[in-house]
Each structure stands twice: as structure tokens, then as C-alpha cells.
Amino acid sequence: MKPIEIRTVDVVQYLKPLREGGSLPGLVKADDEFLYVIKFRGAGQGKKALIAELIGGELARAIGLHVPEIVFMNLDDTFSKTEPDEEIQDLLKFSVGLNLGLHFLSGAIVYDPLVSIADPMTASKVVLLDSMISNIDRTAKNTNLLNWHKELWLIDHGSSFYFHHNWATWETHLSRTFPAIKDHVLLERATKLEEAATEIENRIDPATIAEIVSKIPEEWLNSETDTLSPDAIRAAYIQFLETRLSQLNLLVKEAKNAR
Structure with a gap:
């Protein structure tokens, strides 16, 4: 089988929370210039949700389904210090370290x-x-499904x-x-x-x-x-x-x- 390679990127800009998700994922920019939806280790279900996201997403990809690229995302402690919203401030503070991101599908x-x-x-x-x-x-x-470029994508x-x-x-x-x-x-x-x-x-x-x-x-x-x-x-x-x-x-x- 082809080895699975998961890149690691650094978060360079926190853009906004995506409040439709129960665990308050966020839209961020990484040091590779791409946008990602970040799933935070400090959210309600913690690191177990990130593990489920990783295994579920890569299994879906392995059986030929469309899943946005999954990456590991380093988050440092600077973002919580400039965030005015207390709820998001705490989320960022408790999520310093390695989180998980999915490539943002613009227009999906x-x-x-x-x-x-x-x-x-x-x-x-x-x-x-x-x-x-x-x-x-x-x-x-x-549904946790998106239509993007006339194809079904799993998130x-x-x-x-x-x-x-x-x-x-x-x-x-x-x-x-x-x-x-x-x-x-x-x-x-x-x-x-x-x-x-x-x-x-x-x-x-x-x-x-x-x-x-x-x-x-x-x-x-x-x-x-x-x-x-x-x-x-x-x-x-x-x-x-x-x-x-x-x-x-x-x-x-x-x-x-x-x-």
C-alpha cells in the first residue's frame, strides 16, 4: 500500500470561529498560505475527537471517498492573548500544541x-x-457532507x-x-x-x-x-x-x- 503522509503546518492567523460546529472549529491560515478548518484539542470532546477525525477521514480516503486534506496544525500561545471573545480565548489557550486541520473547500x-x-x-x-x-x-x-465541484465530500x-x-x-x-x-x-x-x-x-x-x-x-x-x-x-x-x-x-x- 502507498504510505500515508500527513503534513504538519503552523497556524499563522486565526480568522474566525465557525459557530455551526458544536465544538467551535475555526478558520485559520497556515504557514503554507492555505486556509484550513482547525479542530481544537481543547474543545469539548478533546483529543479523542481529533483521533476519530484522523482515522475516519483517512479510512474514507482509502476506500475512494473525497475528504479534504488532513494536516497536523501547531498552535502557539500568542493567539489567545489577542482574542477578545472569552469563550474562544479559553479554547485557544487550552489548544496550544498539536491540533488537526482540514483543507478549507472554498465555495462548498x-x-x-x-x-x-x-x-x-x-x-x-x-x-x-x-x-x-x-x-x-x-x-x-x-449531514457533515459538502458538495464541491459537483462531488460529494466528507467532513x-x-x-x-x-x-x-x-x-x-x-x-x-x-x-x-x-x-x-x-x-x-x-x-x-x-x-x-x-x-x-x-x-x-x-x-x-x-x-x-x-x-x-x-x-x-x-x-x-x-x-x-x-x-x-x-x-x-x-x-x-x-x-x-x-x-x-x-x-x-x-x-x-x-x-x-x-x-
Whole structure:
């Protein structure tokens, strides 16, 4: 497989908060002159949301879906000192260090299930991806999809892998499927689930999963509240995803029944 390369950039300008996101992501400019949507380590779900964003986004890319480039973003302590809004000031202060960014898609339109386009194969792959990563946040109320240049783009996987908020019980999730798929915004259009499952199996293998999980920065895995070591956490993500991959036929059946 082709090695995954994730660039690291420095934030040079904080432009504005994007208040439509529950965790107050922001629009920033980096030292490479590009604009990014930054997801802050100091936001509500903390570093775990960044891990979910990284794994979910790179898995989506691996199966041929469109995801904005993901980068690591260094944020220094100067931005909080010049920010007048106290809420954002605190967010910037608690996010000093390594954060995560997605390339800003200028002119992109939020996906509207009533008028936007999503072909059956793409819809089916998105549904199965979200079943694999337990993404509870791709509903009609909050699609986390964009239309850009007449293509469907995936954003915001931070609510995925919700088992990682309690490592004491994570193994109980290995035998579960994903009933919440019944609320998926693309489920009605996902009419090629078997074909999508075959393509996912052809594109994703244990080496791909291990490569993606290896990109999680060590500092995102260190937490005083976690009961597992960083190495054990990486192994847990790998085991969970390998199990999900082996259960694709069950996820297909569940999604078809829900549809």
C-alpha cells in the first residue's frame, strides 16, 4: 500500500470561529498560505475527537471517498492573548500544541438531502464507512457532507468511535453492529451496499488499518483519565476496525433492513 503522509503546518492567523460546529472549529491560515478548518484539542470532546477525525477521514480516503486534506496544525500561545471573545480565548489557550486541520473547500455547499446529488455507490460506501467507525453524526439534521465541484465530500468524523470515551468497556463493542444507521442521511440512496462492501474489502486490509492508526500523534494518546497505555489504545483501534471489516456482511444486512 502507498504510505500515508500527513503534513504538519503552523497556524499563522486565526480568522474566525465557525459557530455551526458544536465544538467551535475555526478558520485559520497556515504557514503554507492555505486556509484550513482547525479542530481544537481543547474543545469539548478533546483529543479523542481529533483521533476519530484522523482515522475516519483517512479510512474514507482509502476506500475512494473525497475528504479534504488532513494536516497536523501547531498552535502557539500568542493567539489567545489577542482574542477578545472569552469563550474562544479559553479554547485557544487550552489548544496550544498539536491540533488537526482540514483543507478549507472554498465555495462548498452543505449537502441538502432534498436537492443535493449522491450517486448510489458513493452513498453505499459512506453508509458502510459510518457503520464501521460508529459515526452517529451523519443525519438529516447534521449531514457533515459538502458538495464541491459537483462531488460529494466528507467532513467531521469527530463523533465516531464513541467507545473510546470509556476504555473499561470498549471490548463489549466488538460484538455489536450499528443500529443507529437507520438515521443515516444517505441510507435511502445506498442501493449498492454489496458492491460497496466488496470494494471496501479490496481497498482496506490490516496493513492499511495499522498504517492509519500509526499516524495518531503520541501526545493525543496520553491522558490522565485513560486506563490504557498509548500502545494498548492503538491496538484497540486496530482490533476494533479489523473486527468491523470482518463483519461487513452483517453491516450490509443491517443497513438493508433499516432502509
